[in-house]
Amino acid sequence: MPQPITEAAGTALAGPAGEHGSLYEADRVRFNRAADVMNLDDRARAVLSEPSREIIYHVPVRIAASRNPAENGRTRTFLACRVQYNSVYGPYKGGIRFHPQVSLDEVKALAAAMTWKSPLLEIPFGGAKGGVAFDPARYGPADIEALTRRLTFEMLSDIGPDQDIPAPDVNTDEQIMDWIYDTYCVHAAQRYHPSNAAVVTGKSVACGGLPGRAPATGQGLALALREWMKERRKDPGGLRVALQGFGKVGSHAARFLQDMGCRIVAVADARGAVASPRGLDARALAEHVRPAGTVAGFAGAAAISEEEFYAADAEIFIPAALENSVTKRTAPLLRCQVVAEGANCPTTLEGDEILAERGIDVLPDIFANAGGVAVSYLEWLVNRGTHTFTTEDIDRFLSERYARNYGIIAHTRTRYATDRRTACYIVSLGRIAEKIVHRGLYP
Numbered sequence: 001m002p003q004p005i006t007e008a009a010g011t012a013l014a015g016p017a018g019e020h021g022s023l024y025e026a027d028r029v030r031f032n033r034a035a036d037v038m039n040l041d042d043r044a045r046a047v048l049s050e051p052s053r054e055i056i057y058h059v060p061v062r063i064a065a066s067r068n069p070a071e072n073g074r075t076r077t078f079l080a081c082r083v084q085y086n087s088v089y090g091p092y093k094g095g096i097r098f099h100p101q102v103s104l105d106e107v108k109a110l111a112a113a114m115t116w117k118s119p120l121l122e123i124p125f126g127g128a129k130g131g132v133a134f135d136p137a138r139y140g141p142a143d144i145e146a147l148t149r150r151l152t153f154e155m156l157s158d159i160g161p162d163q164d165i166p167a168p169d170v171n172t173d174e175q176i177m178d179w180i181y182d183t184y185c186v187h188a189a190q191r192y193h194p195s196n197a198a199v200v201t202g203k204s205v206a207c208g209g210l211p212g213r214a215p216a217t218g219q220g221l222a223l224a225l226r227e228w229m230k231e232r233r234k235d236p237g238g239l240r241v242a243l244q245g246f247g248k249v250g251s252h253a254a255r256f257l258q259d260m261g262c263r264i265v266a267v268a269d270a271r272g273a274v275a276s277p278r279g280l281d282a283r284a285l286a287e288h289v290r291p292a293g294t295v296a297g298f299a300g301a302a303a304i305s306e307e308e309f310y311a312a313d314a315e316i317f318i319p320a321a322l323e324n325s326v327t328k329r330t331a332p333l334l335r336c337q338v339v340a341e342g343a344n345c346p347t348t349l350e351g352d353e354i355l356a357e358r359g360i361d362v363l364p365d366i367f368a369n370a371g372g373v374a375v376s377y378l379e380w381l382v383n384r385g386t387h388t389f390t391t392e393d394i395d396r397f398l399s400e401r402y403a404r405n406y407g408i409i410a411h412t413r414t415r416y417a418t419d420r421r422t423a424c425y426i427v428s429l430g431r432i433a434e435k436i437v438h439r440g441l442y443p
């Protein structure tokens with residue numbers, strides 16, 4: 001009998017411990033492998049081996065609209081953290097995630113990923129990440145707003161347009177970014193200064209966001225795949241896609257790939273999975289998900305189990321949900337030619353080995369999902385009053401950055417006779433290390 005993909009399965013994906021081990025340790029293995037292969041400068045290696053700062057907050061919220069009536073009127077404290085991994089390449093930058101399974105280990109790994117990501121598209125940002133162990137599905141908008149505003153207050157001395165710039169991530173959106181911006185303004189020395197908007201990216205257009213930011217991560221993923229198709233001489237018209245996660249990343253990636261000519265044949269989210277060999281229309285599926293909250297029940301599609309989803313007959317597999325998706329258990333099921341990582345850290349170390357043994361190519365997260373931070377950079381520049389960008393400018397910027405850096409990564413892969421993930425780390429570490437070597441180490 002087909003097994004539904006349940007919330008319980010979803011939370012298992014996020015767990016840093018247990019079957020999959022520490023996410024941060026997995027990043028250490030990849031970092032050290034690249035550092036060895038490229039013979040990374042000793043100072044750079046030491047500086048980049050650990051985060052600069054790991055900050056813990058306990059955020060009290062008076063609950064008003066919990067799904068559990070016993071909580072209403074009471075005060076609860078939520079654990080939050082911000083990891084500022086490194087700022088040599090630019091101010092700290094990275095999303096804030098709301099998820100019940102958030103842990104410091106996970107946030108450290110995600111902050112490291114942000115540090116390696118921006119340099120890969122030549123974006124002058126460092127790396128950070130934040131998380132709150134909080135399940136927004138259990139609370140009303142008033143609670144989510146109260147948590148966001150109090151969290152911002154707690155973070156006031158740690159964030160700022162030139163210091164650390166948060167953005168959306170899992171379960172956080174432009175409304176939450178607007179609340180962060182507003183709370184920051186209330187406490188800022190220059191409350192009305194227009195460049196206060198640069199404290200956070202991924203805001204609504206009304207608050208200084210760019211219309212191109214919301215689709216940017218999915219667009220970048222499609223552009224990374226376009227370069228892969230060119231390299232492999234593949235016609236997008238002949239390619240089928242299986243997509244895990246139909247949120248901010250997955251839904252836009254589906255639309256861009258469909259517009260390139262690919263066919264979306266299977267989609268899974270936290271509450272179900274659907275398939276159609278004729279293709280699932282990305283726009284109609286997004287219309288269905290808006291009120292339904294899940295891809296399950298999409299008209300004309302068959303409900304499939306998690307196993308059937310992983311084994312979908314598709315050339316492209318896109319994990320765009322949470323970490324630890326492609327594992328010792330699931331990698332042998334895949335029938336794809338390439339895994340394009342929309343999510344952060346979706347492939348475990350064992351998953352990597354199995355993909356390599358099976359000859360399945362990988363477009364690593366730190367390159368494939370960097371489109372969001374690239375367009376966040378443009379939003380940040382606009383908010384600081386130095387630039388303006390049209391939609392065409394944004395499209396051209398992303399397209400050029402992906403084409404150029406795909407080529408540089410391919411060249412590095414050949415030069416060091418290594419895999420694409422290690423090549424991505426080498427290019428990124430090389431760019432950061434160059435600055436460390438020039439700046440030297442204080443004192």
Ligand code: NAD
Pocket residue numbers: 005009010011013168169170171172217244245246247248249250268269270271320321322323342343344369370372373
């Ligand atoms: P989101 O909250 O908008 O969407 C998450 C999606 O994953 C939802 O469709 C959810 O149902 C699904 N999901 C959760 N658990 C699942 C499970 N067990 N099985 C299948 N699907 C499951 O989040 P998002 O912003 O789209 O982020 C997704 C991933 O992409 C995360 O790893 C995030 O860190 C990464 N990422 C996001 C951005 C961005 O700009 N939003 C940028 C880079 C990387």
